[in-house]
Amino acid sequence: MIKVGIVGGTGYTGVELLRLLAAHPQVALQVITSRADAGTPVNRMFPSLRGYVDIDFTHPDQARLEDCDLVFFATPNGIAMQQTRALLEAGVKVIDLAADFRIKDVAEWGKWYGMEHACPDLVAEAVYGLPEVNREQIRTARLVANPGCYPTAVQLGFIPLLGAGLIDPAHLIADAKSGVSGAGRKAEIPTLFSEASDNFKAYGVPGHRHLPEIRQGLARVHGNPVGLTFVPHLTPMIRGIHATLYGRLNADADLQALFEQRYANEPFVDVMPPGSHPETRSVRGANRCRIAVHRPQGGDTVVVLSVIDNLVKGAAGQAVQNMNLMFGLPETTALENVPLLP
Amino acid sequence: MIKVGIVGGTGYTGVELLRLLAAHPQVALQVITSRADAGTPVNRMFPSLRGYVDIDFTHPDQARLEDCDLVFFATPNGIAMQQTRALLEAGVKVIDLAADFRIKDVAEWGKWYGMEHACPDLVAEAVYGLPEVNREQIRTARLVANPGCYPTAVQLGFIPLLGAGLIDPAHLIADAKSGVSGAGRKAEIPTLFSEASDNFKAYGVPGHRHLPEIRQGLARVHGNPVGLTFVPHLTPMIRGIHATLYGRLNADADLQALFEQRYANEPFVDVMPPGSHPETRSVRGANRCRIAVHRPQGGDTVVVLSVIDNLVKGAAGQAVQNMNLMFGLPETTALENVPLLP
Amino acid sequence: MIKVGIVGGTGYTGVELLRLLAAHPQVALQVITSRADAGTPVNRMFPSLRGYVDIDFTHPDQARLEDCDLVFFATPNGIAMQQTRALLEAGVKVIDLAADFRIKDVAEWGKWYGMEHACPDLVAEAVYGLPEVNREQIRTARLVANPGCYPTAVQLGFIPLLGAGLIDPAHLIADAKSGVSGAGRKAEIPTLFSEASDNFKAYGVPGHRHLPEIRQGLARVHGNPVGLTFVPHLTPMIRGIHATLYGRLNADADLQALFEQRYANEPFVDVMPPGSHPETRSVRGANRCRIAVHRPQGGDTVVVLSVIDNLVKGAAGQAVQNMNLMFGLPETTALENVPLLP
Amino acid sequence: MIKVGIVGGTGYTGVELLRLLAAHPQVALQVITSRADAGTPVNRMFPSLRGYVDIDFTHPDQARLEDCDLVFFATPNGIAMQQTRALLEAGVKVIDLAADFRIKDVAEWGKWYGMEHACPDLVAEAVYGLPEVNREQIRTARLVANPGCYPTAVQLGFIPLLGAGLIDPAHLIADAKSGVSGAGRKAEIPTLFSEASDNFKAYGVPGHRHLPEIRQGLARVHGNPVGLTFVPHLTPMIRGIHATLYGRLNADADLQALFEQRYANEPFVDVMPPGSHPETRSVRGANRCRIAVHRPQGGDTVVVLSVIDNLVKGAAGQAVQNMNLMFGLPETTALENVPLLP
Helix, strand or coil: CEEEEEECCCCHHHHHHHHHHHCCCCEEEEEEECCCCCCCEHHHHCHHHCCCCCCEEECHHHCCHHHCCEEEECCCCCCHHHHHHHHHHCCCEEEECCCCCCCCCHHHHHHHHCCCCCCHHHHHHCEECCHHHHHHHHHCCCEEECCCHHHHHHHHHHHHHHHCCCECCCCEEEEEEECHHHHCCCCCHHHEHHHHCCCCEECCCCCCCHHHHHHHHHHHHHCCCCCEEEEEEECCCCCCEEEEEEEEECCCCCHHHHHHHHCCCCCCEEECCCCCCCEHHHHCCCCCEEEEEECHHHCCEEEEEEEECCCHHHHHHHHHHHHHHHCCCCCCCCCCCCCCCC | CEEEEEECCCCHHHHHHHHHHHCCCCEEEEEEECCCCCCCEHHHHCHHHCCCCCCECECHHHCCHHHCCEEEECCCCCCHHHHHHHHHHCCCEEEECCCCCCCCCHHHHHHHHCCCCCCHHHHHHCEECCHHHHHHHHHCCCEEECCCHHHHHHHHHHHHHHHCCCECCCCEEEEEEECHHHHCCCCCHHHEHHHHCCCCEECCCCCCCHHHHHHHHHHHHHCCCCCEEEEEEECCCCCCEEEEEEEEECCCCCHHHHHHHHCCCCCCEEECCCCCCCEHHHHCCCCCEEEEEECHHHCCEEEEEEEECCCHHHHHHHHHHHHHHHCCCCCCCCCCCCCCCC | CEEEEEECCCCHHHHHHHHHHCCCCCEEEEEEECCCCCCCEHHHHCHHHCCCCCCECECHHHCCHHHCCEEEECCCCCCHHHHHHHHHHCCCEEEECCCCCCCCCHHHHHHHHCCCCCCHHHHHHCEECCHHHHHHHHHCCCEEECCCHHHHHHHHHHHHHHHCCCECCCCEEEEEEECHHHHCCCCCHHHEHHHHCCCCEECCCCCCCHHHHHHHHHHHHHCCCCCEEEEEEECCCCCCEEEEEEEEECCCCCHHHHHHHHCCCCCCEEECCCCCCCEHHHHCCCCCEEEEEECHHHCCEEEEEEEECCCHHHHHHHHHHHHHHHCCCCCCCCCCCCCCCC | CEEEEEECCCCHHHHHHHHHHCCCCCEEEEEEECCCCCCCEHHHHCHHHCCCCCCECECHHHCCHHHCCEEEECCCCCCHHHHHHHHHHCCCEEEECCCCCCCCCHHHHHHHHCCCCCCHHHHHHCEECCHHHHHHHHHHCCEEECCCHHHHHHHHHHHHHHHCCCECCCCEEEEEEECHHHHCCCCCHHHEHHHHCCCCEECCCCCCCHHHHHHHHHHHHHCCCCCEEEEEEECCCCCCEEEEEEEEECCCCCHHHHHHHHCCCCCCEEECCCCCCCEHHHHCCCCCEEEEEECHHHCCEEEEEEEECCCHHHHHHHHHHHHHHHCCCCCCCCCCCCCCCC
16 A cells, blocks of 8 residues: 655645545555645545545644655645655655656846745756656656646647647647636636636736746757647636637648547547547546647647646646656556546 | 346436446445437546446347346436336346335425326335435335435435424425536536526426425334425525524423434434535535534524535446445445545 | 715615616715725726726725715624714714614624624614615604614515415414525635635524514514514525525415515516516516415415515615606616516 | 617627616617527526526527617527528618627638538628728628637737738647637536536647638738638636737837827727737636737747737627727727726
8 A cells, every 4th residue: 555645635636636536546645735734634625535534634833754765745846846855855745747857047036936945956956747758667666746637638638749840839729727726726706616617718828837838848848948828718617728729721631530549548538539529518527638639620720629637637636646657556547537527 | 247238228327327337345336227318328428437438328129138237317307217116026126216115105206297107006015215314114125216316315304303392393495506417418408508607597386397306215114204494596506405494492401412313323424513505515525414403593494504516426326335235245335435626 | 866875885785776876866985984094996806996986995084974964884793873963963863874773672693693783873863774664664763773684685575475464473484595695705715716606605593683573574564563483595696686585375365466566666676477586687677576475286386586686676776766766866866777587 | 779689698708798788878678589499588597697688588480689779699500591681671880799790701611510501692791800900991890700719819819910011921820718708608518617627628629710811810910811810719717708819020110109099089998018918817708808018038939929819809899889889989989997807
C-alpha cells in the first residue's frame, strides 16, 4: 500500500483527490492537512465522503508528512515550493497540483505568479506530469509538476498538429471555456451562483497564468517558441473545459488519421469519429480527454475541439495517473469510472 | 456471469443502468433494445460510454431476451406487462423500472395510469423492490417492481416514524422537489433548458401517479390506510430528489435514535447527525439515501429531510441492488462509487 | 421630483432599487453610499447600469442624506436603526429593506438578530410595508419596515384563509424555496456557483429569522398567535421564491372565490385560474405575486402556491411600491415592466 | 397608433416581441397567429403576460393581416417568403425575423436553407435590418430582413476593424457562444435541461447557416469577399451571445478610439473602457451590444469581445428598433429598459 498525504484538502482538487483515492486499491490515505479546519472530520465538510473517508483534517504542524510515500500538494501557488525539499530529502515523492514547478524559466514564473521562486534547482528536476508527453520520465521522477487544467486541454489538442509540423506555429489561437470549479473553492463574489449562472464572459484576455505554461509545452513539441493567443472564458457549469483551437494549415494531411495515430495507445485520450462535437459532460467525473478535428469547408484553418473534466484529467485524475506511473502500478488504476451522464 | 438484457435503453434510466452495469464484475450485457435506434451503436448516442459499452441497439423483435438470466425494463409504463409473462416462463427474471407492477390494486393502477392491466396475477406475484422493507422477498423473487423515485425518498423518510406509531397517519405531508431528469429523456417543451432553468414550480398538485404508490407503501408499514398530501415540484438541476416530510407527533421519543436504529444495518441509508441538512449533491451519482430528522423549536411537528439521486437510488441503482439480492451477490456490488461533488 | 438616497448600494437589493428607480419618472437619485467602494462609479461595479446611472458611490460620511426626501436602507441588519432617528428628525422619510423595524416585539427581535435594538420607540412607530395589509398606514408613514422576501410570499398566500377563519391556525406549514440571490451579494462558500448549482437543500430548519416576522403578520390577520412550521430551501436559480403552503381546513368554502375576492383590487397580486401551477419565472423581474389555491383530491388539506421575485415584490419593488404610496403617486409607477420570460 | 400583427407568436422571439410591444406607447397589437394554438389566450401559454396581453392566438386563415400597418414574422424559415408579397401589395410593411430575406444570393440561400426561394425580387428589395449599417435605408423600407443573432454580435464586433482596413480579411475567426434560447422553443432532445445544462459543446463546425449571412455583411463593409471561420457553441444559459473575435492586424492603430468613434452616435452599442470583459448578463433583456477590444501582450492579434441578448438585440429588440425607424418614431422607443442583473 502506498501511504499518501494530501496538503490542502479543503479545495476542489483536494476533495476530488479524495474521491478518486477512496476507490484506489493500493492507497492508504494517511493524512490530510488544513490549517483552518484542523480537527474537523473531512466528511463533515464533504458529506459526499461519508462512508469513504473517516479521518479528520490535521494541522500542518502535526502532519508527519515525512512518513508518507507520496504527498500531493492541493494548495495555493507558492506553498509546495516551501516544503518539497524536506520531503524529497526524507524520501517522499511529491506531486504538486499547483503551479510551483510547472515553468522551467523561473524568472518567467516569477513574473506571472508575483513571487520569487524558493527552489529553482527543484524546478529543474521536476518532471511536467503530462503522461502523453513525458510518460517515461514520470515513471522515475521524485517530483512531478501536475499540469494546469487549460494547459492539459490545449496541449493535447495542438500536439499532433505541431508535432507533424502542419500548422503555422506563430499564430495559434486557443479559445477556452471553463466551468466555475476551475476558480477553486474560495469565497469570492465573481464566482457566486448569482453572478456566474445564466452568464458568460471572457476573463484574463490581457494575460492569464496558464499562457506561459501552454507556450512552454507547445514549444517543446514544436522545437522552437510558438506564438499563442489564449482567451479563457467562464461558463455556467460546475465541471468541464472545452478548448476550441485554431491553426493555419501549411500542408495537406489526413488530420483524422494523424490524431488517431498519435493517441492510438493512450488510455485517456479519445479521438472521436470525423464530424464529432465532443461535449464536456461526456467526460464528467472521468480522467479522459475527448478530441475532434475539423477542417471547415475544406479551407486552410483547422479547428480542434478538446474537452476534459478540469478537476479530473485537468487536476486530480491526472495526478493519480502520475502516481500510478511513479509507483509502477497499471496506469488506469482507480481511473476507470464511467462519466456521469446526464 | 449474469446475462443481462435491457429493454428500452435510450432513456435516462437506461443509460444509467449501463453506467452501473459496465462496472459490475458479474454482469455480461447481452442486449439493449430500441425500436427507433436499432443498429445505432449505444456509445454514439451516449459518448460517455465510449470504451465501456461496445454493442449496438437491437430491434425488440431480434432481441432474444429469453436467452438472458435477467431483463430490466427501462420502458414507458405499459410495456413490461406485455412481455413479462413469456420471459418468466422462459426462466428469465425480470426487474421493471416502470410502474407496471408497483400497485397491488389493479383497479387503482388503471385509474392513475389510464389503461387496463394485462396481467393482474403477475402484479400479485411481483415483489416491491424496496430492499429496506422487502429484502428477503426480493432475494427469491422472479419479478421485482422497482420503486418510483419519489416513493423511494418519501417512504424511507416516513417509515421509522410510522413504524413506531409516532405520528398522525391521517395527515402526512410530503413536499418533494425533483431534478429535471426525473421527467425522462423525452422531447417536450416544459423540460427544455430555456423553460426549466432559472425557474421553480409545483406540478401535479391535484394528483400525481406516485401518490397511490407512496400511500400503499406507507399503509403497509402503518398497518392501515394513511392520509397523504403529496406535492411534487420541478427544480432546475439534473439529478436529485429532496423530500421534505411533515408529520404531527402524537408521542415523545428520541427521533434521532429511532432513525439510526431503524437503518443501522442498511448499506444505502445514511442517517445524518442531528441538525444536518442533507444536500442532493451529496448523493449525486450514488445509490444512497441521506436522511436528517428535525423537530423545529421542540414543537409537535416533525420534519424529515430525505435526499436521493433519482436516477440511482430512485431508479437504476436500486434496480442493480435488487439484482444483486436476486442473484445472491453482495448487495453493494458495483454500487460503491463515491458521489460526485462538486 | 423626489430626492432619493440609498444607503448600501452594492448588494442585490441595492442594484435592484437602482434598476427600478432609473425608470421612475418622479425620482431624482441623489446619492448611493458604500464604505468600501466610495469613489467607484456605480456602473463600473454594475455595467448593466451603464447609460442609466452615472454617479459614483459616496462614502457614508460625505453622503448628506438629510438633503433627501427619502432614504432607502439596503444594508445589513442593524445599520438602519443607528441612522434613522436623525433622518426622521431632519424631515426625511425612511424605508428600511433590512429587518430593523419589522418585529414589534424588540426582545424577540433581539433574540433572532443577536443584538439589542437601538430605538424601540421607532419600531413602535414603523409601519410594516405590506401594502395589501397596511396600505392606508403606509400612505402617511414616516418610517416603513419593508417586509422580508419569504414573509411576503407566505403571508400573501395564507392571508385569505386565515382572514376567513377557514384553517387550523395552530398547525400551519410553509415549505418555501428561494433562489440564491436571497442570500445576498456576499462572498461566502455555500453560495458559490460550484456549491449551489445542480443542488437542492433545506437550511435553517431549527429556526430562521423570517419565522417571527411571518408569525407576527399572520397573528395580526388571525387576531391571535398562530403555530407555524417554516422550512426554507435553497434552489439553483438566481431569482424567485416559491412558497408551498399547507393548512387544515375546518370548514367548507369556495376557495378560488375567496382568493379572487380578497385580491380583486390589488394591482400586484394575481390569483391564477383554478388548477394553475404558478412558475417563479412568470414574475421574474416584476413586482408581482401570483397565487394558486388547490384542494388535492377534495380532502381537508388546502395547498396554496405563491410565487414572487424575491428581489422585486420581495424587496426593492415592494419598497418602490411603498415609496409611491408615501408620496401620493400612483402605486404602480415604475413597476409595470413585463416579467422576463424566458 | 401602429396596428401590428405577429405571425407565429408561440416561439421565443414571438413572446419577446410581445414583452417589448406591450410597453410600446405607439403600438396597438391587433393579432397574433398560431395554427396549433388558435383560440388559446396568449397569456395562458405565457402567464408572464397576464395583465399585459389579453388577446387569443388566431388561426392564420382568420388573421386579416392586411388590416395591419406592420406584420412581424416570428416564424420558421420559409414561411415569410410565401406571404410577404400579398402583404406588401396591401400596403402593409413587413419585418421578417427569420432568414428568408437576409441573403442576397438566392442560390447560396437555397443551398444553406434547403429550399428554393419563392420571391427573389423581394430579396433584392429587402433591407438588411442592422441599423448601425443601414439606418437610412431602413427608414424608407417596406420590407426589412431582421439579422440573425450570431450575425449581429459578430458583425458589430468586426465592422470597425474591417471598415478601417486594419485586419487581414482572409482569415477572420469568430468563436461564438449562445444561450439555449437561440435554439428556439421546439421540443427537441438536445436542448432539454438534462442535456444542455452543466454542459458545453460546439456544434455546426462544418458549417452553420449564419456563416453566409455574416460573410455577406462583412464583405459589404470590406468591399470584397472575406474569409471567415465561424464556430458556434451552446452554453448553459437561457439568453445571451458572447462572440470572441480574432483578427490579424496589418497596421498599427488606436483600437479603442477606433471603436469609440465608430459607435459614438449609436444608442445601442456600448464600447466599454479599455481592459473590460463584457458579460452577457449586462445586457440581459435589453436591446444593447457591449463591446471591448483587446490586443493581448501587444501582439499582432486583435481580440474583440461582443455580447448581446440573442432575443433582444439579436432578434425582437432589433425588430422593434427597425419598426421605430420605419415609422419615424424615436429609435429607442420602448427599448430603454434596464438590463436585469442579477
